Amino acid sequence: MKKFGVRSIVATGIGAALFFVLGRFVAIPSGVPNTNIALQYGVLAFISAVFGPICGLLAGLIGHFFIDFSFGWGVWWSWVISSAFFGCIVGFLASKIDFEGGEFGVSGIIRFNIAQVIGHLVAWGALAPVLDIIIYAEPADKVFVQGLVSAGVNIITTAVLGTLLCIAYTAAIPKKGSLKEEE
Amino acid sequence: MTNLFNYIDRPSPVHRLTGATKFVCLMLWSFAAMSTYDTRMLAALVIGSMIIFKVGRIKIKDVSFMLGFTAVFLVINSIMIFVFSPRHGTEIYGTCTFLWGMSGRYALTAEQLFYHLNYLLKYLSTIPIVLLFVCTTNPSEFASSLNKIGIKYSVSYAVALALRYIPDIQKQYHEISQAGQARGIEMTKKASFTGRIKAAAGILIPLIMSSMERIDIISNAMELRGFGKGKKRTWYMGRPFKVQDILAMAGCGLLVALAAYLAYVNGGRYYNPFI
Numbered sequence: 001m002k003k004f005g006v007r008s009i010v011a012t013g014i015g016a017a018l019f020f021v022l023g024r025f026v027a028i029p030s031g032v033p034n035t036n037i038a039l040q041y042g043v044l045a046f047i048s049a050v051f052g053p054i055c056g057l058l059a060g061l062i063g064h065f066f067i068d069f070s071f072g073w074g075v076w077w078s079w080v081i082s083s084a085f086f087g088c089i090v091g092f093l094a095s096k097i098d099f100e101g102g103e104f105g106v107s108g109i110i111r112f113n114i115a116q117v118i119g120h121l122v123a124w125g126a127l128a129p130v131l132d133i134i135i136y137a138e139p140a141d142k143v144f145v146q147g148l149v150s151a152g153v154n155i156i157t158t159a160v161l162g163t164l165l166c167i168a169y170t171a172a173i174p175k176k177g178s179l180k181e182e183e
Numbered sequence: 184m185t186n187l188f189n190y191i192d193r194p195s196p197v198h199r200l201t202g203a204t205k206f207v208c209l210m211l212w213s214f215a216a217m218s219t220y221d222t223r224m225l226a227a228l229v230i231g232s233m234i235i236f237k238v239g240r241i242k243i244k245d246v247s248f249m250l251g252f253t254a255v256f257l258v259i260n261s262i263m264i265f266v267f268s269p270r271h272g273t274e275i276y277g278t279c280t281f282l283w284g285m286s287g288r289y290a291l292t293a294e295q296l297f298y299h300l301n302y303l304l305k306y307l308s309t310i311p312i313v314l315l316f317v318c319t320t321n322p323s324e325f326a327s328s329l330n331k332i333g334i335k336y337s338v339s340y341a342v343a344l345a346l347r348y349i350p351d352i353q354k355q356y357h358e359i360s361q362a363g364q365a366r367g368i369e370m371t372k373k374a375s376f377t378g379r380i381k382a383a384a385g386i387l388i389p390l391i392m393s394s395m396e397r398i399d400i401i402s403n404a405m406e407l408r409g410f411g412k413g414k415k416r417t418w419y420m421g422r423p424f425k426v427q428d429i430l431a432m433a434g435c436g437l438l439v440a441l442a443a444y445l446a447y448v449n450g451g452r453y454y455n456p457f458i
Contacts (some may be wrong), residue, residue: 006402009338010402012338013341013342014397016345017352025353062345137302137452138260165387
């Protein structure tokens, strides 16, 4: 597991700020009323994969809390917790990817996407609805339909944006062994 | 910055409480309101929250925009609940009383209406408190006070960093977006759906790459100054607890105890007038 050092603390803060800015000010309407394409989950998945589960958990928690906080419509704990959980799962499952080595080939893409699909399905398809049922006693089929729709939309955006970000980031890092001693 | 988080600086007893106190009270209050479904307690919480709202000297005018948002959300959610599960009340309360002789799947029942009333009360009892918290808490003081209630200072520092860099990142996003528009990339509503996604990706990649660079610069600067070497740190915006802070927290703690007591008396989370 990646250590939670100074760099991770800073990454958490910046990640939460990015999550906030994208979630609060950048909204692409998806055509379905009241649902926007959430770009912030692509970024959160990327940050979690690079900096590990604790960073992902806290960045999701702080970022989502501040989004709810700034809208002032009440903090929706069930969804805030699910965002944090998503960051944590992706951080765990993608921790094997070696970003600093500058390699993110086909296996990295597959690994990253498996992590984000599992993360979204568990967070929005299971955790958020269950919390809604426990906290607000909402009817089960309503919350599960809501949860699965947002899981689907989020998986697609994360697959496109998150993968693009990972590729762009690793492309900027020099590969291991790219320098050779002169003969 | 102040605008972004709706912080309104006005002298009032609520403003004088520390950020940590308000955060703890918010958590306890919402925990009490979330856990109970006792109509009498919810109604008392609604009245109580409105009184505290007045004490905090926040005017309806200050928060009307946010209230509008919440109202729309509540209406949509209630309609969805009814569409998906018109007999949810019956499932909870165990009886089924049809109103006005209606029948069929979408017939109104007294239990359903009572469930919706409780649902509404639940939100009404927390919304004023959340609005009050948002309007009376200085975000920087909030970050520093997190440390005081037992959260590790590295985590509260991450919160402080997020608050510090939100305006910068917002500005940078805006600059990149304008640079793109200057080169003729359409990002407004006129562009097609895929066009807008592509344009967003075009902004995101430079934004994230420069943020990664920013992470390196900030963490180097912090490491050079020995961040994380000591067990504790002091806070510029921190304030010590006073008597009223402890009283406020104790009061909210009592609410949680009351919710637990009512759950014990009612034999469950629901107050059932139908039996």
